[in-house]
Amino acid sequence: MSGYLTEEYLQLQQMARKFTEQEIIPIADQIDEQEAEIPEEILKKMGELGFFGIMFPEEYGGAGLDALAVAVVTEELSRGMLSVGSVAARNLITGLELVRYGTEDQKKRFVPGMATGEIQTATAGTEPEAGSDAANIKTIAKKVGNKYILNGSKVFTTFANRANVLFVYAKTDPDAKPKHRGISCFLIEKEPGEQFAPPHLTGNRIKTIGYHGMNTYTLFFENLEVPEENLLGGIEGKGFYQLMGGYEIARIQFAFRSIGVARAAYERALQYSRERVQFDQPIAKFQAMRFRLAEMATEIEAARQLGYYAADKHRRGERCDLEAGMAKLLASEIALKHTWGALQMHGGYGYTREYPVQRYWRDAGLLPIGEGTTEIQKEIIARRLLGE
Template sequence: MTHRPEGPAKAAARYLTEERVGIQKLARDFAMKEVLPVANELDPVQGTIPDRLREQMAEMGFFGLLIPEEHGGLGVGVFEYCLVAEELARAWLSVSGLLARGNGMGGGFTPEQRAEMLPKVARGEYLGAYALSEAEAGSDVANLSCRARRDGDEWVIDGTKMWCTYADQSDYLVLFARTAPDKDPAKPHRGISAFLIEKERGGFPAGITGTKVRKIGYHGWHTWELAFDGFRVPASALLGEEGKGFYLAVSGLEVGRAHTAARAIGLARAALEDSIAYVQQRVQFGRPIGDFQSIRFKIAEMAAEIEAARQLMYSVATEIDLGGCCSGEAAMAKFVASEMAERVTSAAVQIHGGAGYTTDFAVERHWRDARLTRIFEGTSEIQLRVISDEPLGKAP
C-alpha cells in the first residue's frame, strides 16, 4: 500500500489540540470582526489603534498568555502565543505587536515585582516598551553609548535611544544603558544594565523627550527616538544585576523570533486570502483571472510557502515550550517566515495589477508591513549569522 504523506491539515492536527483550536478561533474571530475593519480605516490615514481594541484584548486574556495563572495570566505556552499572533497579524501587524507589550515584558522583575505587576500586565493595565537600540547600536546591541551614572541613591541617565515603539502609550520603559565607566573593547557587552522607568500613559516625564520616527508602515502606533537629559531614577529602578543587562536583553530572543515568524505568516496569509478573493472576481478576456494557469500556480506557490514556514514555526514554538535550546532553529523560523512574507505579499500586489499599487486594496499594507519583518527582531542577515554559527562554529 502506498504511503500518503500528511497534508497540511493532518500535520497541523498533531499540534492543534482542542484547547489550541479554541484559542485560535477566538483570536481569528476578533481579528476579522474587530481589528480588520479598524485597520482598513486607520492605516491609510496613519491613525492610532483605538483603546477599545486594547481593552478587548485584555478581556480575552491576550496580554497574559505567557503569564502564570498564579499571577492572573492564562499560563499557556509560546505555541498559543504564536497562534494568536498569526491571527492578529492577518488583520493588522501593529495589533499583533501589542501582544508583546504584555507577554514579552517582565524580564528581570524580582519575585515581589512579579507578584505585584504581572496581574496588572495580564489585565492590560501595565504595558511596557523597550528602549534598547541606538543609532549606532542596532544589530550591534553591545555597542550602547547611553549612560547611567550613580549619584547617591539615584541613577542619572544621558543619551539617546531609537526605534522605541509604543513608548508614549506604555506604562513603563525598560531602558538599557552603560553603567561601567569605560567600555571593554574585548567584551563590550559587559557593563550594560537595565532599568525600569515607570511613567504616565500618553507622554514622557521631565528629562525625556521624544521625536516620532517617520515610517512607511507599521502604522497604528508611534515609534520614537528618545533623548535622556539628566533623567533621574531611584536606585531601585535597576532591573537584575548591575552590568548584566545585555543578558537580559538577549534572553527572550527565541520567543521574540518565533513571535515575529508567526506575525510574518499572518501577513502572508492575509495577502494570499485577499488574492484568492480578487482572482475569483476579477475578469479579463471573458474569464476570472483565477482560471489562468499562471495565476493558479502563483497562488499555489504562495500557499505552499506559507504552510512550510508555519510548520517550522510550530516546531520551534513546541521546542521552546518543552524547554529546549533552539536559538538556531528560532533564527531559521524568523528568517524563513520573514523572507517568505515579502515574496508572498509582493506576489499579491502583482496579482492585483495596477489595483495592487493603490491604497484601495489592503495588499499594499501587507506588502509594506512584511518588509519590516526582515528588519526587526534581528535582520535577516543577523539570522543567517546565528544559523551559520551551528554548522561552521562562531566566526572570529
C-alpha cells in the first residue's frame, strides 16, 4: 500500500520477515514464559544480517541506509517479539549518537563493533526522580585529574547486563542554569554479565510483566572512575543535546515496534476468527468481529503510513520531530488498543498461555510509556502546532 518503499526496501523487508518467521516466532513464547533472554546466537545472526548497523556510515562498518530501512526491519522483528525489535534499537540510537557527536577516536573504537553486534550498548538516563523530566538527574560526575568520578543511580536501564558499553548521563556542573546545560554523557566500558563491576558499579534486576527477552536494571555508581577520553565528544555540558538529537529516529523506530506488535495481534485475531466456530459458523461471520477486524487493519495501516512519512522526512534530512511524535503517539496507542481487542476476540482462551495474544497485550503496555509517554508526545505535538 505504500509508495515509499522501493525494491531495495522491499528486499530488506523480506529478509527481516524470513528471519523473524524462521528464528524468532518459534522461540518467542518460550522466552516469554521462562522470562529468559534473547539467545546469543540470535544476536549473532542479527549482526551478520546487518540489523544493528543499518544507518551507520559504511566507513564504520554500517550499511549506510536510512530511517525507512529501519522502519521496515523494526516492524518485522517486533512482529515476532517486541524485545527483538528493541534490541536492534540499542545500538542504532547510541551508535548514531556516537557518529554524530563522538570524537574520531570514540567512533573508531566503538561503532564498527556496534555495527556487527560484537559490542552491545545500553542507555542509562532515567533516574528515580527524573523520568520525563530528563534534565532533573542527580548522578554526579566530578573531574579529578584525567578521569571522572561518578556517583548516583539509574533505573529502567534495559539490557545493562549484556552491554559492553553503557551510555550514562551525569551532571558535570550541578549548578548550571538552566539545568540541562550541566549534563554530560559518559561511555562506561564493562564486561557483559550481571556482576557489573562491583563495588563501584552494581545492579539489581527489575521484574516486569512483559517485554521479556531483555532484562531491565537499577544501576548504582559509587566512586566509579571513567577516563576522560570516554566523555562523549570530549566536551562537558553537551549530554542533554546529544540525547535529544536522537529522539526523532528513536521515536520513528519506537513507532514501528508498536506497529509490529499490533500487526502480530491483528494477524492472530484474523486467523482465530476463521478457525473458531460458534453457533455453527466461524466467528468471522459475526458483524461485531468483522467490524473489529476492519478497525484494526485500518488503524494499523494509518499508523504505518504516518510512520513512513516521518521516516521519509528524516531520510531527506528534514525536521520531523512533529511527525515522529505523532507516529509514536498513534502507533503505541493503537497497539495497546488492538492487542486487547485481539485478546477479547479469543474469549477465555485469550487469557491463557495457550495463545500468544496475552503476550502481545502485556508487551504493548510498555509502548505508551517508553521513549516519551503519551502525555509527553501530546505536549511536543501541541508546542509545534502552537509555534512555541
